Amino acid sequence: MKSYDVVVVGGGIIGLATAYYLVKNGVRKIAIIEKEYIGSGSTGRCGTGIRQQFTTKEHIVLMRESVKIWRLWEEILPKPIHFRQGGYLWLLRSEEEDNEYRKYVALQNLFGVDSRIISKDEIKEIVPDINLEGIFGASWCPSDGSAYPQDVLDSLEMFLKSHGVDIFDYESVVDFKKTSDRVISIKTDKDEYALDNLLIAAGYATKSLANKLGFDIPVKNYRHQIVVSEPLKIFLSPMVVDRSLYFTQTYRGRIIGGTDTNEEETDDLTLTYNFLQKFSSELVSVFSKLSSVRLMRHWSGFYVVSPDKHPILGPTPLKNVFIGTGYSGHGFMLGPIVGKLLAHYITYGMFFLEEANHLTLDRFEKGMLIQEKAVIG
Amino acid sequence: MEIFEHPILRFERKSKITFFFEGNPVEAYPQETVAMALYRNGINVFSYSPKLHRPRGLFCAIGKCSSCLMEVNGIPNVRTCILNVQEGMKVKRQNGLGDLPKTSEFLKSEKEYSPTVLVIGSGPAGLMASITLKEKGVDVLLIEQNPNLGGQLIKQTHKFFGSQKEKAGTRGIEIANELVKELNSLDVNYFTNTTLFSFYPRENVFLAFKDNELLKIFPKFVVFATGASEKMIPFEGNDLPNVMGAGAAQTLVNVYGIKVGTNVLMVGAGNVGLIVSYQLLQAGINVKAVVEASDKIGGYFVHAAKLTRFGVPIYTRTTIKKAVGVDKVEKAILVELDENFNETSKEFEIDVDAILLSVGLQPSYQLLAQAGCEMKYIPSLGGYVPLRSKELETSVKNFYIAGDVGGIEEASTAMLEGKLASLSILKKLGFDVEKEKEALELDLAKLRSTPFSKKILQGLKEVAYE
Numbered sequence: 032m033k034s035y036d037v038v039v040v041g042g043g044i045i046g047l048a049t050a051y052y053l054v055k056n057g058v059r060k061i062a063i064i065e066k067e068y069i070g071s072g073s074t075g076r077c078g079t080g081i082r083q084q085f086t087t088k089e090h091i092v093l094m095r096e097s098v099k100i101w102r103l104w105e106e107i108l109p110k111p112i113h114f115r116q117g118g119y120l121w122l123l124r125s126e127e128e129d130n131e132y133r134k135y136v137a138l139q140n141l142f143g144v145d146s147r148i149i150s151k152d153e154i155k156e157i158v159p160d161i162n163l164e165g166i167f168g169a170s171w172c173p174s175d176g177s178a179y180p181q182d183v184l185d186s187l188e189m190f191l192k193s194h195g196v197d198i199f200d201y202e203s204v205v206d207f208k209k210t211s212d213r214v215i216s217i218k219t220d221k222d223e224y225a226l227d228n229l230l231i232a233a234g235y236a237t238k239s240l241a242n243k244l245g246f247d248i249p250v251k252n253y254r255h256q257i258v259v260s261e262p263l264k265i266f267l268s269p270m271v272v273d274r275s276l277y278f279t280q281t282y283r284g285r286i287i288g289g290t291d292t293n294e295e296e297t298d299d300l301t302l303t304y305n306f307l308q309k310f311s312s313e314l315v316s317v318f319s320k321l322s323s324v325r326l327m328r329h330w331s332g333f334y335v336v337s338p339d340k341h342p343i344l345g346p347t348p349l350k351n352v353f354i355g356t357g358y359s360g361h362g363f364m365l366g367p368i369v370g371k372l373l374a375h376y377i378t379y380g381m382f383f384l385e386e387a388n389h390l391t392l393d394r395f396e397k398g399m400l401i402q403e404k405a406v407i408g
Numbered sequence: 409m410e411i412f413e414h415p416i417l418r419f420e421r422k423s424k425i426t427f428f429f430e431g432n433p434v435e436a437y438p439q440e441t442v443a444m445a446l447y448r449n450g451i452n453v454f455s456y457s458p459k460l461h462r463p464r465g466l467f468c469a470i471g472k473c474s475s476c477l478m479e480v481n482g483i484p485n486v487r488t489c490i491l492n493v494q495e496g497m498k499v500k501r502q503n504g505l506g507d508l509p510k511t512s513e514f515l516k517s518e519k520e521y522s523p524t525v526l527v528i529g530s531g532p533a534g535l536m537a538s539i540t541l542k543e544k545g546v547d548v549l550l551i552e553q554n555p556n557l558g559g560q561l562i563k564q565t566h567k568f569f570g571s572q573k574e575k576a577g578t579r580g581i582e583i584a585n586e587l588v589k590e591l592n593s594l595d596v597n598y599f600t601n602t603t604l605f606s607f608y609p610r611e612n613v614f615l616a617f618k619d620n621e622l623l624k625i626f627p628k629f630v631v632f633a634t635g636a637s638e639k640m641i642p643f644e645g646n647d648l649p650n651v652m653g654a655g656a657a658q659t660l661v662n663v664y665g666i667k668v669g670t671n672v673l674m675v676g677a678g679n680v681g682l683i684v685s686y687q688l689l690q691a692g693i694n695v696k697a698v699v700e701a702s703d704k705i706g707g708y709f710v711h712a713a714k715l716t717r718f719g720v721p722i723y724t725r726t727t728i729k730k731a732v733g734v735d736k737v738e739k740a741i742l743v744e745l746d747e748n749f750n751e752t753s754k755e756f757e758i759d760v761d762a763i764l765l766s767v768g769l770q771p772s773y774q775l776l777a778q779a780g781c782e783m784k785y786i787p788s789l790g791g792y793v794p795l796r797s798k799e800l801e802t803s804v805k806n807f808y809i810a811g812d813v814g815g816i817e818e819a820s821t822a823m824l825e826g827k828l829a830s831l832s833i834l835k836k837l838g839f840d841v842e843k844e845k846e847a848l849e850l851d852l853a854k855l856r857s858t859p860f861s862k863k864i865l866q867g868l869k870e871v872a873y874e
């Protein structure tokens with residue numbers, strides 16, 4: 032039986048980013064097991080957005096650190112990941128909203144994020160074609176941005192393979208061998224691997240794998256839908272957020288975006304016309320020149336949502352089992368910092384950021400939930 | 409480049425209208441598409457590609473390949489081969505990716521339809537399906553993305569083989585005329601210039617655009633009769649304007665009376681290549697040569713003989729290596745192949761201004777795949793095709809197929825399949841059609857009993873399910 036220092040379940044951004052930092056920490060024998068292809072889960076389906084405009088210290092600090100890594104990765108990873116700091120333009124539609132977001136901006140500034148409230152005139156300068164009717168102002172952060180998920184994963188995969196990490200795709204974890212407080216080996220539909228440490232970063236399936244190991248994670252899966260258009264010449268660099276609508280233009284020229292259709296908890300990824308209709312009418316009302324642009328693809332993926340809409344990171348009741356889940360729609364942007372935090376925890380038994388200490392699974396037992404208000408799409 | 413005399417066809421050219429190309433006024437006939445009007449006026453370059461700025465023009469001419477995208481009235485990426493010209497229309501070449509549209513208004517209205525049966529595609533299969541259903545009083549809605557009903561039949565000037573019942577001895581265009589006449593006398597509800605582009609199973613809604621109107625269609629049954637499109641083969645310069653599918657040349661010549669070139673090369677000596685070559689000769693176009701990669705002519709002997717009579721050389725074991733030209737084909741470089749289909753050092757060039765590809769067709773399966781029908785790759789049927797029951801029902805309940813979308817054959821089998829799909833639906837609706845169906849299945853089997861059908865029958869076996 033092959034044996035590994037760390038086995039990572041899940042070939043999404045979290046699995047790959049953690050493996051990247053495990054390599055950096057000097058861990059030698061690492062394997063990633065992915066049920067389908069790398070990126071087949073939520074990462075390959077996400078909206079590409081990366082922002083620091085959040086409403087809690089935990090999210091703001093983690094994302095500030097994550098953006099630093101995104102910038103570094105754009106420079107040092109073997110292939111371009113198309114990280115672009117085009118900003119996030121968060122439209123505000125009333126004076127109350129404006130007042131509320133001023134408080135968030137103050138908090139963001141306190142922790143070193145360069146966001147600010149801007150006027151309609153400034154919005155017009157940033158996105159000239161936006162329809163300003165009914166808009167009061169915007170919360171604007173120029174260092175927010177986006178990256179291209181599949182390029183990020185390809186690049187990380189290339190790095191990991193060249194550093195001796197085993198990546199097993201189209202291989203599914205089906206069972207575990209364990210003692211009372213440790214996992215000894217992991218069984219897949221093809222093989223069995225002995226291990227010292229196990230990270231479950233299996234996205235929507237993290238909870239069910241944990242259940243198999245005898246503990247629960249309070250997360251729920253919600254379907255979220257998203258579309259891309261035909262490509263056009265670049266005319267839009269920020270991510271625009273208008274209530275539950277978000278959209279930007281990828282470096283390949285396609286408009287990518289989504290909206291919230293308030294769906295029930297589900298494990299079904301069927302697409303709906305209801306979404307298409309809501310998205311189109313919201314998009315066209317704020318950016319009417321897009322009305323004749325054709326949509327090319329429509330797909331869906333899961334938001335894995337925790338009770339306080341913050342990630343659940345690190346230790347579990349089993350001594351050598353670690354988890355990363357519950358990003359509630361922000362796991363792509365958090366990927367680099369969460370990977371670094373999880374790798375540190377697995378290597379050294381602790382986090383290196385105080386804020387991450389608040390994000391462990393035992394907070395729910397202890398009743399120490401964190402509340403986040405700015406969740407979109 | 410207009411054709412004035414033709415042994416079979418008459419081209420109606422009455423009034424003229426004016427539209428603008430790159431700011432210049434251009435004359436066109438109403439009822440013709442933008443792409444055809446441009447060709448008539450000697451314009452072959454429709455856009456420049458995004459990365460390498462290479463010129464691009466027409467390829468399929470039936471709305472299936474996106475090679476003809478241009479900016480029309482401020483909206484980029486418009487398929488000009490299926491858009492009718494209008495007085496005053498502003499048409500521009502697209503340089504790379506399109507610009508953000510200049511107009512803010514697009515969707516003018518929405519309409520809902522709940523037909524018993526939705527038929528997608530108005531070729532022989534779709535027409536037959538619609539007629540068979542409407543004859544029994546079933547409510548049908550027929551959708552066609554091209555300006556004319558009839559699919560590929562409207563450009564077939566040759567007489568069909570097969571049995572009398574399937575209109576053998578009649579020209580394709582006449583069959584199309586007859587079927588359309590029947591469709592109209594039955595008062596079938598149809599829309600042309602309407603592209604059906606999406607299906608959502610949850611709401612059971614099909615979406616289509618007819619100009620600026622969104623059609624929402626909620627059918628009980630669907631017949632997918634979306635046909636096929638021409639395949640491309642790799643060679644240097646294959647994206648040069650006037651390298652196009654043989655079917656596109658047929659559209660230019662036989663539907664609109666426009667010469668595709670003066671001297672042309674046909675690549676592929678299957679039936680399509682041979683028949684189209686002959687039709688070009690009839691229209692006064694010089695077919696310089698036909699090349700065929702295998703060592704045998706694939707099509708029927710009678711078709712090849714007609715070309716030989718005109719003195720057209722058919723080079724077997726030869727293929728195209730390169731298309732040469734700046735904005736349009738000016739020369740073709742050909743190469744002889746050895747018995748393993750490898751290129752030899754024997755190359756020769758011919759001066760041609762159009763290179764037509766008849767290297768096979770592939771089923772237009774995209775909507776079926778989107779609708780979740782189980783698909784399989786079957787080379788002898790042309791590529792990805794849906795699994796289907798004997799009654800032509802796909803793996804998705806109440807979704808039927810007919811014609812080339814289920815496997816490349818020809819118009820007679822397409823008509824019979826269109827009828828069969830409809831009879832299967834009628835049966836589910838409670839009509840007594842058992843006898844008619846049995847007779848039809850016999851006819852279909854008879855049509856497929858020639859040696860040419862062997863591979864097709866084998867392919868059909870692989871996609872059959874109960």
Ligand SMILES: Cc1cc2nc3c(=O)[nH]c(=O)nc-3n(C[C@H](O)[C@H](O)[C@H](O)COP(=O)(O)OP(=O)(O)OC[C@H]3O[C@@H](n4cnc5c(N)ncnc54)[C@H](O)[C@@H]3O)c2cc1C
Binds near residue numbers: 066202331361
């Ligand atoms: C429509 C949409 C838009 C989004 N937009 C954004 C955005 O703009 N910005 C942002 O930051 N986030 C966004 N998100 C959220 C983001 O995509 C996720 O939070 C993030 O990708 C989670 O990464 P992950 O690695 O935890 O999970 P995943 O990417 O889902 O990876 C988990 C992997 O585990 C594999 N797996 C599961 N079970 C097994 C098993 N038994 N054995 C082996 N492998 C298994 C899965 O196949 C999967 O590949 C969006 C999500 C959606 C659905």
Ligand code: FES
Binds near residue numbers: 465467473489
């Ligand atoms: S879509 Fe117009 S040429 Fe193919």
